[in-house]
Amino acid sequence: MNKFFTLDLLLKENNGYITTSEALDADVSKTYFGEYVRERELVRVAHGLYMSQDAWDDDLYVIQVRFPCAVFSHETALYLLNLAEREPIRYAATLKAGTNTTRLAKLGVKTYKIKASLLEEGICETDTRAGHKVRTYNAERTICDLVRSRSNIETQDYLTAIKEYVRRKDKNIPQLMRYANLFSVEKIIRQYLEVLL
Numbered sequence: 001m002n003k004f005f006t007l008d009l010l011l012k013e014n015n016g017y018i019t020t021s022e023a024l025d026a027d028v029s030k031t032y033f034g035e036y037v038r039e040r041e042l043v044r045v046a047h048g049l050y051m052s053q054d055a056w057d058d059d060l061y062v063i064q065v066r067f068p069c070a071v072f073s074h075e076t077a078l079y080l081l082n083l084a085e086r087e088p089i090r091y092a093a094t095l096k097a098g099t100n101t102t103r104l105a106k107l108g109v110k111t112y113k114i115k116a117s118l119l120e121e122g123i124c125e126t127d128t129r130a131g132h133k134v135r136t137y138n139a140e141r142t143i144c145d146l147v148r149s150r151s152n153i154e155t156q157d158y159l160t161a162i163k164e165y166v167r168r169k170d171k172n173i174p175q176l177m178r179y180a181n182l183f184s185v186e187k188i189i190r191q192y193l194e195v196l197l
Contacts, residue, residue, distance in 0.1 A: 003026075003028050003032055003036075004036060004039070006026050006028065007023060007026070007028060007033070007036050007040075008040075010022050010023070010026060011040075011042075011052060014132070015055060015056070015058075015130055015131045015132060016051055016052040016054065016055020016056070017045075017049065017050070017051050017052075017055060017058070017061065017065075017132065018042070018049075018050050018051075019048050019049050019050070019065060020033060020048040020049075020050075021048065023036070037050055040052065041053060045062050046062055046065060046066045047066070048065075049062065049065050049066070055130075056130040057130070058128050058129075058130035058132050059091070060072065060076070060080075060091065060128045060132070060134050061128055061130065061132035061134060063091065063093070063104075063107065063109065064132075064134040064135065066103075067093070067095075067103075067104060069095060069096065069099065070093040070094070070095055070104065070109075070135075071093060071094050071095070071119065071123055071135045071136060071137060072091065072092065072093055072134060072135065072136040072137070073092050073093060073094040073112060073136070073137050073142065073145050074092040074094075074110070074112065074142070074145055074146060074149060074153065075088035075090075075092050075153065075157060076088050076091045076092045076093065076136070077092075077136045077137050077141075077142040077145070078142060078146075078157070078161050080126045080128070080134070080136045081126065081136070081138075081139050081142065083139060083142070083160075083161045083164045083165060084157070084160070084161065085160060090108055090109065090110045091108070091109045091110070092109065092110040092111070092112065093109055093110075093111055093112070094111070094112040094113070094114055094119065094137070094145070095111060095112075095113055095114075095119070096113065096114070096115075096116045096119050097113045097114060097115050097116065098113075099113065101113070112145070112149065118182070118183070121141060121179065121182065122137045122138045122140060122141025122142075122179060123135055123136070123137060123138075123141075124136060124137070124138045138175075139165055139168070139170075139171070140171075140172055140175045140176040140179050141179050142161070143158075143161060143162060143165055143176060143179075143189070144176070144179045144180050144182075144183045144185055144189065145183075146158040146161060146162075147180075147185045147188050147189060147192075148183055148184075148185055162192050162196065163196060166193070166196045173193070176189065177189065177190075
């Protein structure tokens with residue numbers, strides 16, 4: 001099979017984006033991939049990430065590729081999980097405590113840090129509006145994160161999120177309470193649920 005054809009398939013499967021590592025995994029050399037990038041007039045979006053000129057911009061996907069250890073959280077998770085009324089003004093991501101967040105902050109991303117043992121709790125994958133998979137927290141973990149960070153979040157945002165969550169058919173109250181206990185917000189979450197359920 002022609003290597004250009006293989007790369008075209010990868011580009012199409014990933015909605016107009018391709019990484020150098022994906023090309024290398026497909027047994028395409030960096031030199032050949034460089035020719036492909038020039039021939040197809042791909043735009044370099046970040047180190048090792050290229051986009052076709054007719055692809056939709058997808059900032060969330062670009063951030064995820066550049067910072068694979070980041071997990072979208074708080075208002076951004078609400079948006080990705082369809083629990084928010086609007087797109088966040090600033091994206092938010094959670095990383096392991098001790099991680100350098102300077103480059104993310106320069107991109108305007110609001111960062112939160114948490115101890116390593118809690119970082120993986122509640123991670124799921126979801127699609128961005130442009131159809132790319134990114135890592136985010138599930139609804140239950142997101143509600144707990146919002147309540148924990150409520151002094152930094154607009155009250156209306158997290159109250160709306162809790163109301164929307166309670167209306168969902170796929171809500172998992174036992175899991176929500178497990179996370180609430182884990183993140184020491186059980187009493188507050190229980191108060192909200194008593195009013196809304």
